Structure formats: C-alpha cells, structure tokens
Amino acid sequence: MNIQMWGKALKGIPRLSKEEWSSLDVISKWLIGTRAAVLIMTFISAAIAGLLAARAGLFDLGRWALLTVGLVFAHATNNLLNDYTDFKRGVDEDNYFRTQYGLQPVQDGLMTPRQLLTYAAVTGLIALAAGIPLVIHGGTLALLLLLAGAFFVFFYTYPLKYIGMGELSVVLVWGPLMVGGGYYVITGQWDWNVVLASLPYALGPTLVIFGKHIDKLKQDKAKGIHTLPVIVGDTAARYMGLAILALQYLLVVYLVIRGFFSPYMLIVLLAQYAVPPVVRFFSHPKPETRPKGYSKDTWPLWYVAVAFYHNRTFGLIFLVGLILDLVLGKLL
Numbered sequence: 001m002n003i004q005m006w007g008k009a010l011k012g013i014p015r016l017s018k019e020e021w022s023s024l025d026v027i028s029k030w031l032i033g034t035r036a037a038v039l040i041m042t043f044i045s046a047a048i049a050g051l052l053a054a055r056a057g058l059f060d061l062g063r064w065a066l067l068t069v070g071l072v073f074a075h076a077t078n079n080l081l082n083d084y085t086d087f088k089r090g091v092d093e094d095n096y097f098r099t100q101y102g103l104q105p106v107q108d109g110l111m112t113p114r115q116l117l118t119y120a121a122v123t124g125l126i127a128l129a130a131g132i133p134l135v136i137h138g139g140t141l142a143l144l145l146l147l148a149g150a151f152f153v154f155f156y157t158y159p160l161k162y163i164g165m166g167e168l169s170v171v172l173v174w175g176p177l178m179v180g181g182g183y184y185v186i187t188g189q190w191d192w193n194v195v196l197a198s199l200p201y202a203l204g205p206t207l208v209i210f211g212k213h214i215d216k217l218k219q220d221k222a223k224g225i226h227t228l229p230v231i232v233g234d235t236a237a238r239y240m241g242l243a244i245l246a247l248q249y250l251l252v253v254y255l256v257i258r259g260f261f262s263p264y265m266l267i268v269l270l271a272q273y274a275v276p277p278v279v280r281f282f283s284h285p286k287p288e289t290r291p292k293g294y295s296k297d298t299w300p301l302w303y304v305a306v307a308f309y310h311n312r313t314f315g316l317i318f319l320v321g322l323i324l325d326l327v328l329g330k331l332l
Contacts, residue, residue, distance in 0.1 A: 011034030049182030070130035175202025
C-alpha cells in the first residue's frame, strides 16, 4: 500500500512515469484513474442531503451511508467510462488537452481498455449494490432516481457532452438528483424546497465544468465536441460562468429571505474570499502560454482551476452553514 500516493491522488492528478505507475497498488491506480480529487464534489452533495434530512428530523445513518457510497462510486464509474469513451473515439490523441494536465491511463499506455473497463465494472457494481437497498426501501421513485443516475453515468460523455447538454446535466445531477433524490431515499419524502435548496451548491460543479470546457474550447471545437462554450463562444461562456457564480450567492440569500434557511446560512458569504480569482480569470481570455509564476503543475488548467478552488471553498462553508442551521436555527 502506498498511502502517500493515496493522499496525492485525493489532492490532485499526479503525473507519473510507466515505471512509477507499475509500482503502484491497485487502490492508488483506482484513485488516479477515477480522478478521485474531484469526487469531493459528490461527497458534498451527499452531505447536504444528509444534513437537510437531519434538519427535518428524518436522518437515517444507514441509508445516508449507502447513498454516499452509491453516489461517489457512480461518479467514479462515470470518470472511468469518460476516459474509455474518449479513447475509443480518438478524442485524447495528438496531445489533447486532457492528456496535458494529468494521467489518462489508457491513452498513456499504462492500462489496457479491458483493464479500464474492469475497473469501471467493479466500481459500477459497488454503486449498484449500494443503491439496491435504497430502491427496495424507497420504491418506484427511488428506482426511477437510480435509473436517471445510471443514464447520466453512461451517456454524459456521449452524446450529452457532444450536443451542449453536458453543463445542464451537471446542474441536474449535483442538485435535484443527488440532493433532492438523496433526501428522498433517506427520508421517504420528496420536497421541492430541498430541490431548490440544492441549486446553490449544484451551480458550483456546473461552473467547474464550464471552466473545463472553456479551457479546452478550441480543441473540442476541432474534434466536433459541441459543449455549451463551443456553441456560444468564449466570451459568452465566460460571462455565463460569472452569472452562475453570482447566482450561487443570490439563491442562498433568497432562501434565507423565504425562511427556508435561517440567517446562519449567510455564513456562506464568507466564501466570497475565493471569488476575486474567478472574476479576474473569467473576465479575460485565457493566455496562450503559461504566465510567469503560474504553477507548472496546474497549467494548462486555467478557468477550471479557479472554479474548482471556489467550489470546494463554497461547498465546505455551505456545509458549515447547514450545520449551524441544524443546531442553532431553531433558536431564532
């Protein structure tokens, strides 16, 4: 076991030689292959669902644990299938953007397609195994939610991402599906207010994917991948990203005014210390070459890097706000 590598894989996407890859244990390879650093976005959605269920007095630890495992492993499965689909379609050839910022195990010759599919199958079966008891308990709606999740796992990369539906898919998955659906399988109740309350955080992963797609807009356009930034163009996409950023905070304020959240949730406004880099980056076109002083390990990630930093900051403070809302909200 290489616990040090586990930590590196959970913080970022390590760049390794074939010799270094060959020496890794299976968990390290899985963490790197699934891009485990981004799985925190899914964990936060599961945590939001759990805290909202606890606030309603309907929290169940067992069902929440199954939900969290199911969602995280479903996301990991999607990441593996994403790599396989792009490899089969030749997307990662010719030094494509994704191969520049981290390992693509199949494209880099570190893993065969069959090995990657084996990883995906085992990961997907774990997600399914976690979901089955929730379906048995939750009935028809829980089954429909599971099927909806499976649809996005299998079809996000192709064709949804290719027809400008990838960004919409992300906001639907990280909000209504993960949080709204998660709340349902924990509590047995569907609540449209919970769905609305899921959107401030769901817009964060959406901004991350916006940033990623703007970063590789030229390469995607050349390969016929019509993400939303490719369709609307660089400038419009960047300003759409800024609108998404503003909407995250406005929705929280609106939910406080409506009374769904207590004023303690306004602690989320502290996340604005991570806003200026996002505004600064998204307000201007991406530099053609790495600016002096900009991390070599991060480049060519640009918009997605600041969006991910903000999302992690916003998400964790959002969780703190929910905890305060749960513990202290009844005092107001």
